[in-house]
Amino acid sequence: MKFDTKVVRAGIEPDPTTGAIVPPIYQTATYVLPEVGRDLGFDYTRSANPTREILENNLATIEGGRFGTCFSSGMSAVDSVLKLLKMGDHVVCSDDVYGGVSRHFNNILVNYGLTFTYVDSSNPENVENAITSETKLFWIETPTNPLLKITDLNAISKIAKKHQILFGVDSTFATPVFLRPFEFGADIVMHSTTKYISGHNQVIGGIIITNDEEIHERMKFVQKTIGAVPSPFDCWLTLIGVKTLHLRMERHASNAQAVAEFLESHPQVEKITYPGLKSHPQYGVAKEQMDGFSGMISFELKGGIPAGTTVMNNVKLCSLAESLGAVETMITHPATMTHVDVPAEERHARGLSDGLVRISVGIEDPDDIIDDLKQALEKV
Numbered sequence: 001m002k003f004d005t006k007v008v009r010a011g012i013e014p015d016p017t018t019g020a021i022v023p024p025i026y027q028t029a030t031y032v033l034p035e036v037g038r039d040l041g042f043d044y045t046r047s048a049n050p051t052r053e054i055l056e057n058n059l060a061t062i063e064g065g066r067f068g069t070c071f072s073s074g075m076s077a078v079d080s081v082l083k084l085l086k087m088g089d090h091v092v093c094s095d096d097v098y099g100g101v102s103r104h105f106n107n108i109l110v111n112y113g114l115t116f117t118y119v120d121s122s123n124p125e126n127v128e129n130a131i132t133s134e135t136k137l138f139w140i141e142t143p144t145n146p147l148l149k150i151t152d153l154n155a156i157s158k159i160a161k162k163h164q165i166l167f168g169v170d171s172t173f174a175t176p177v178f179l180r181p182f183e184f185g186a187d188i189v190m191h192s193t194t195k196y197i198s199g200h201n202q203v204i205g206g207i208i209i210t211n212d213e214e215i216h217e218r219m220k221f222v223q224k225t226i227g228a229v230p231s232p233f234d235c236w237l238t239l240i241g242v243k244t245l246h247l248r249m250e251r252h253a254s255n256a257q258a259v260a261e262f263l264e265s266h267p268q269v270e271k272i273t274y275p276g277l278k279s280h281p282q283y284g285v286a287k288e289q290m291d292g293f294s295g296m297i298s299f300e301l302k303g304g305i306p307a308g309t310t311v312m313n314n315v316k317l318c319s320l321a322e323s324l325g326a327v328e329t330m331i332t333h334p335a336t337m338t339h340v341d342v343p344a345e346e347r348h349a350r351g352l353s354d355g356l357v358r359i360s361v362g363i364e365d366p367d368d369i370i371d372d373l374k375q376a377l378e379k380v
């Protein structure tokens with residue numbers, strides 16, 4: 001099966017009892033056993049559920065992996081990977097990871113004896129230099145949220161293999177349409193399925209995919225033991241969303257390219273970051289390892305916080321919303337929205353300037369998105 005066919009069909013057979021082309025929502029907590037010691041493959045939905053299993057197999061196949069394990073959010077998927085580690089273990093992590101991930105590492109997992117070093121992983125040397133005798137995991141996000149830094153996965157994989165360190169990739173921004181980290185030697189691929197995978201702002205979810213049987217067994221064990229599982233209905237909604245992933249991503253990327261080119265020449269824009277522009281510092285790596293540049297853009301406005309607030313308050317089509325990766329264009333101003341509680345000094349140290357704006361470009365007509373941004377920028 002070619003990639004686009006896998007997106008639509010992989011792991012999905014007509015329902016054996018009725019022939020339904022869309023897998024049923026098995027909305028059940030438990031299953032009746034035919035006799036003591038024998039089940040029909042399922043006993044309790046925290047451990048396994050047929051609708052969830054179809055989604056796990058579908059996403060694993062699309063990603064080019066053997067095993068998938070679904071979780072109730074991207075965050076619980078990340079947390080489950082970290083449960084592979086033990087007290088005293090050390091993690092090297094991309095410095096611009098999604099803020100919820102670093103919040104989890106720095107405020108919860110450190111209390112359980114794990115330690116973390118954050119480095120700009122777009123320079124692989126930084127990752128190698130951060131290794132200690134206790135390093136057990138590289139946690140790489142590419143492109144990062146929100147600064148869209150790109151990491152050379154081949155280079156990181158070589159370092160991981162040399163030092164026998166587990167290599168996990170948060171590939172939420174790229175999706176398997178544009179990046180398949182297993183092709184570059186990753187051990188684990190993670191997605192917040194809340195974003196492009198489900199694609200319509202309809203669910204919260206996450207998945208861990210691997211080719212390693214031992215890691216998979218462990219993920220299944222964590223899934224059934226902790227119980228951070230998505231509902232059968234959420235799995236079903238995600239399955240329906242996935243069917244158009246390849247088509248949506250193409251449009252997200254072409255719209256984002258058009259919006260990025262518009263912003264690049266706008267007088268109110270100080271700096272624009274989009275992996276599909278030659279001005280992106282890792283444009284070469286992105287072009288080499290990705291099949292497209294996805295739909296996320298960040299740019300810096302001249303005029304700091306007042307300019308950011310003006311744009312936010314004047315957009316009409318672009319929705320002021322903190323999420324990303326759905327059909328609607330969404331816009332955020334970290335300084336006054338997602339990172340409003342972070343002291344300015346800390347925010348600036350992370351590269352989140354006062355005028356930084358992040359856009360998740362949707363699949364509307366690109367002219368309408370550009371016109372909306374144009375009129376909002378004119379108000380600055």
Ligand SMILES: Cc1ncc(COP(=O)(O)O)c(C=O)c1O
Pocket residue numbers: 073074075076098100101141145170172173192193194204205206323
């Ligand atoms: C790159 C990335 N990873 C993980 C997450 C967490 O996912 P969720 O919100 O589904 O828990 C997010 C959420 O924005 C994200 O952007």
